[in-house]
Amino acid sequence: MARLTHTIYPLATGFHGPIRPEPNKELVSKYGYEHFTAYKNSPDNSDETLHEIAQEIRRDIIRALVEAKSGHSGGPLGSADIFATLYFGGVMRYDAKNPWSPDRDRFVLSAGHMCPVLYATLANAGFFPKAELLTLRKFNSRLQGHPGRDMGLPGIESSTGSLGQGLGIAVGMALSDKRVDKNDRRVYALTGDGEISEGEIWEAALIAAHWDLDNLTVIVDRNNCQIDGRTEDVMKLNPVGDKFRAFNFHVIECNGNNISELRAAFKEAQSIKGRPTCIVAETFMGHGVSFMEDDYRWHGKPPTSEQAEQALSELVG
């Protein structure tokens, strides 16, 4: 029997033609972006190294957002440690120079608004030049305000931005790998905590458990914040872990701003057989920047230039 194959990645029907915005040259040299060499992804990277990478991701988020003059600060900063561990701690398998290689592990950002952290992570891993981060949200940038697959940006597996959809897509990918192709690829999806009030999250959880998708790891960025306020005021979510447990997930609760706890959690997830894993990563929104920390008002706004200066001065080492 034959396979009907199509080229799926990259899709580059992209928006308004091939001419991309130019990053601000002064900033590119100020930040040393032209001389940047990508960080390696290795289980041998120490916790300190991963922490340094997380801080660099945070700096890049601030730099991109202040230049974009709009976008989401809080969630991306708070989840930088999760991304550093996933992409540089030897957890996910990928080749930044061959981003669509058929044996790559896949990451779906269900909380599409958190894309600044994903873009910064991908740039630090060498998927595309760091200078491009400074085109975030600009006309015809590959770094759309919410991820758009049509822009063909290496590392963006799916368009997301309507909350609640990404997890279902990740479930489809995991189903394909485990039940049809029967390969050993793994699929990771990150959701916000406010996002999990969407019903599709729980439908996807039912399906993942029904089909024993142990190749799927869901990370809930449990920062207790969403747009209108604290999650428990907007819509009670506690106990998050028990909800996923009741859906037959293996659940790991950990400090999502602690590299060694995250490392252990991902390792444990990979060892679980027969059911999907949910990592409830307890983070602080805006972590690393004192005046943003644990403040839901930083969900969806960028820093001013002065605030960015201060944030960058705090985000060292």
Added chain:
Amino acid sequence: MAVAEVLNRSISQTLSTNGSAPRFEMNGKKATRFGFGEGLVVLGEKYDNVVVLGGDITGSVMTSYFKDKFPERFFSMGITEATATLVASGLALSGMIPFFATYGAFASCRNTDMIRISLAYNDANVKIGGGHAGISVGEDGATHQALEEMAIIRVMPNMTLVVPCDFLEAKKATIAIGEHYGPCYIRFGRSDVPSFTREDTPFEIGKAQTFKDGNDVAIIACGPMVWEALVAAYELEAEGVSARVINMATIKPIDRLAIVRAAGECKAIVTAEEHQVTAGLGGAVSEVLAQELPTPIEFVGVKDTFGGSGKPDELMKYFGLTSADIKSAVQKVLKRKQ
């Protein structure tokens, strides 16, 4: 496209040869959903990456045929239409060709946001089957009688939308969308409808087929209304009116050339669909004509109302979806013709 340019093209270039083919005859009755089910099995036999997702109504939308034949490529999703659509997107992004079928009312209306972002914007190679289309669903009533899918799907970039007219065309269309890259929606019905197309009747995505020649008026129809249009046209012929019948089996991308040509040559148009006229086939044809060649047009279809319970035949009559209704629409448009 300039009108003159269209009209200058030779008939052989723009019209299928079917125009001069022998009359279509009714050859029994069978619901289009069976064509969908059989088409899936053909695809399953041909390609090992065709997979099907079930929505707890596999026996109604005939994905059960595939399930019985290829159980290892059939995945039950429970009753989670929206999420099943997302799962299908993830499968497609992994190189699979997933079909997900459920009642059209849910496949389109409940899933609109999923279709918009995870299928259309993602350009994911997912095929959605929307069954139980139109009021001919019958007794189940308005909640289950999908009358909006064409409007919803038509507005989404990247989507392809096909509405086959009978069992055999449904089978051909199912195979065609399976082999065509991109997000597609196929609309099919529950109740038995006349079978009349033949093995050699062409089906091509994006191409209208002229099922009967004529030059006083063109009836552009889709789905089971194509048969009603043929019946009307044959009767009209006996009454001295030469009516062309065009099977608009692809609603998106719509065959603009066939529409403009029909308008140019017949100078009067009637559309017929088992769907809301607003933003449906009537809407789609009007958009083309308003821009290319304003032409008197009358609509046969559901006019901004919900359906209801009843026998399919009785409902089709009540809602004005019979060959007699098409004939009166023709009389009306002929009066308006310059």
